[in-house]
Amino acid sequence: DQQVKQNSPSLSVQEGRISILNCDYTNSMFDYFLWYKKYPAEGPTFLISISSIKDKNEDGRFTVFLNKSAKHLSLHIVPSQPGDSAVYFCAASKGSAGNMLTFGGGTRLMVKP
Amino acid sequence: GAVVSQHPSRVICKSGTSVKIECRSLDFQATTMFWYRQFPKQSLMLMATSNEGSKATYEQGVEKDKFLINHASLTLSTLTVTSAHPEDSSFYICSASIAGQLNEQFFGPGTRLTVL
Numbered sequence: 001d002q003q004v005k006q007n008s009p010s011l012s013v014q015e016g017r018i019s020i021l022n023c024d025y026t027n028s029m030f031d032y033f034l035w036y037k038k039y040p041a042e043g044p045t046f047l048i049s050i051s052s053i054k055d056k057n058e059d060g061r062f063t064v065f066l067n068k069s070a071k072h073l074s075l076h077i078v079p080s081q082p083g084d085s086a087v088y089f090c091a092a093s094k095g096s097a098g099n100m101l102t103f104g105g106g107t108r109l110m111v112k113p
Numbered sequence: 114g115a116v117v118s119q120h121p122s123r124v125i126c127k128s129g130t131s132v133k134i135e136c137r138s139l140d141f142q143a144t145t146m147f148w149y150r151q152f153p154k155q156s157l158m159l160m161a162t163s164n165e166g167s168k169a170t171y172e173q174g175v176e177k178d179k180f181l182i183n184h185a186s187l188t189l190s191t192l193t194v195t196s197a198h199p200e201d202s203s204f205y206i207c208s209a210s211i212a213g214q215l216n217e218q219f220f221g222p223g224t225r226l227t228v229l
Contacts, residue, residue: 036220041204041223042222043117043119043220043222043223044220046217046219046220049217100147100162101147101159102159103156103159104156106156
């Protein structure tokens with residue numbers, strides 16, 4: 001049973017527009033959420049995170065929104081740039097499990113010039 | 114800071130041989146290291162969690178005798194794929210977490226294993 005799901009395997013966006021990547025989770029014990037960016041044949045790089053006590057966290061062009069009641073989070077990238085083209089993974093953890101992360105299946109973002 | 118390296122970055126081996134992959138935290142002490150496997154176009158699958166000086170905890174379905182993990186020091190963990198077969202071909206990624214800093218993992222660049 002997938003506890004973290006990214007239902008869109010791919011997303012195509014025009015340069016300069018907003019990219020919205022979605023993630024849903026089922027385990028209400030998750031209390032910390034992260035987004036990672038991954039290029040082919042490389043390890044994931046950390047982008048942004050949010051604690052369950054917040055509903056929004058912003059860092060430059062990246063904003064993560066958390067809706068706990070819906071068990072849903074999203075990553076907004078504004079404005080999107082061609083260099084943002086990559087696979088984005090959302091991940092969740094629960095404090096009782098230390099640093100163990102549960103990853104979603106990933107969404108491939110393609111930003112077209 | 115918080116750099117994790119992996120060696121080798123790419124390895125090709127014959128079926129039946131063993132391959133060792135190293136994961137090092139370069140500028141911090143990692144009390145916990147994680148090993149993931151990624152199949153093409155799929156997500157990261159956690160294989161095992163290792164804490165320095167203790168036995169690794171393997172996820173369900175991962176053969177501990179086939180994927181040997183050693184975490185001998187706070188900066189080094191190794192994954193040995195024993196008697197490798199073509200179905201073991203995959204992208205293996207390690208990550209490390211810093212003691213006291215929960216919820217964050219720093220990932221290595223990954224190792225592409227191809228078993229002929």
